[in-house]
Amino acid sequence: MTILVTGATGNTGRHVVSELVRRGQRVRALTRDPGAARRKLPAGVELASGTHTEPDALADALTGVTALHITVASGLAEVGADLVQRAVDAGVRRMTVLWGGYVGPTEQAVADSGVEWTRLEAQEFMSNTLTWADSIRADGVVREPHDLPSALVHEADIAAVAVTALLDDGHAGRAYNLTGPQALTTRDRIAVLAAALGRDIAFERITHEQAVDRLTATGVPRPDAEYVIGWHASPPAEAVTVDDTVERVLGRPARTFAQWVAEHVDRFRG
Incomplete structure (x- = not known):
């Protein structure tokens, strides 16, 4: 096969x-x-x-x-x-x-x-946090328009569920809502990063339009950028509510954001 x-x-x-x-x-x-x-x-x-x-x-x-x-x-x-x-x-x-x-x-x-x-x-990926790496390294700051909770999921857990569904029986016709084990606000995530780095990280609010312009500057089409920033402005209930699907499918707890940070912390160092 x-x-x-x-x-x-x-x-x-x-x-x-x-x-x-x-x-x-x-x-x-x-x-x-x-x-x-x-x-x-x-x-x-x-x-x-x-x-x-x-x-x-x-x-x-x-x-x-x-x-x-x-x-x-x-x-x-x-x-x-x-x-x-x-x-x-x-x-x-x-x-x-x-x-x-x-x-x-x-x-x-x-x-x-x-x-x-x-x-x-999958709801929000933990890997989205990498978009903060440049500003944290350069200025020690995260700039975002919102501070709402999100039950971010580790991309390796998404992959593990995918592989289980590809190889094992019992998953056909299923739509799996995938989250991590915690709903964290932007400030919560910054605190985890700051502890791992051993330095302060500031949070600076920007406007919706500034956030959209930042995305389009990376090559994202404007309608897609509007969708992404709008999602963060008013996330669906599924994105802010912890779901145990990862644990049920894999037979182990979903990875935490702290685990993700430990794996990627060097990318945020100056």
Whole structure:
């Protein structure tokens, strides 16, 4: 059995690849830059050049694949249904899809595909905290428009749930809401970071428009930036309420934000 992982070097995809390798699976990683991916991914992973936002060029990547992990990304909405159909036609019989925050065209196509599927409805990723790294290193400050709680989930836990659904029975047709074990405000997260770094970190409020402009400056389309900042301004109940799905699926507690910080603290040091 070959499992194809899209977004294979991303925040979650690389954990999916590593967990599949750990469990002895044959993995094919889809990546735009196989050379760079080789340095990031475990030995033995097969690399396929391409992107899932261009499904008409994935015939070779899908050959022999029986299971597929899809990360919904910008630009996928228009071609997601095509990607799913091509995967089904190629013989894929089980899919996991990491949603884009709502059930869009790709997520619906997976649900309608006729194969076993599991949707991973992850709320805010702990890895989003890395967007603070530059300002913490340079100025010792975090600039955000809001200070509302969020039950952030570790990206490795998202990946572990994905791999469990890809390999084990009993997860077909499920939509899993994924959170971490705590709902933390921006100030709460800053406090954890400050303790790990052994230095003070200030919190400075910015406006909604400043936050949107900051995102668009990184190449994010304005509608997507408005969606992201709007989500943080009024997060859904699922995002602020701790859910035990990770623990129920994996048989162990979800990783804490303090654990995530311990893994990444060097990226915040000046």
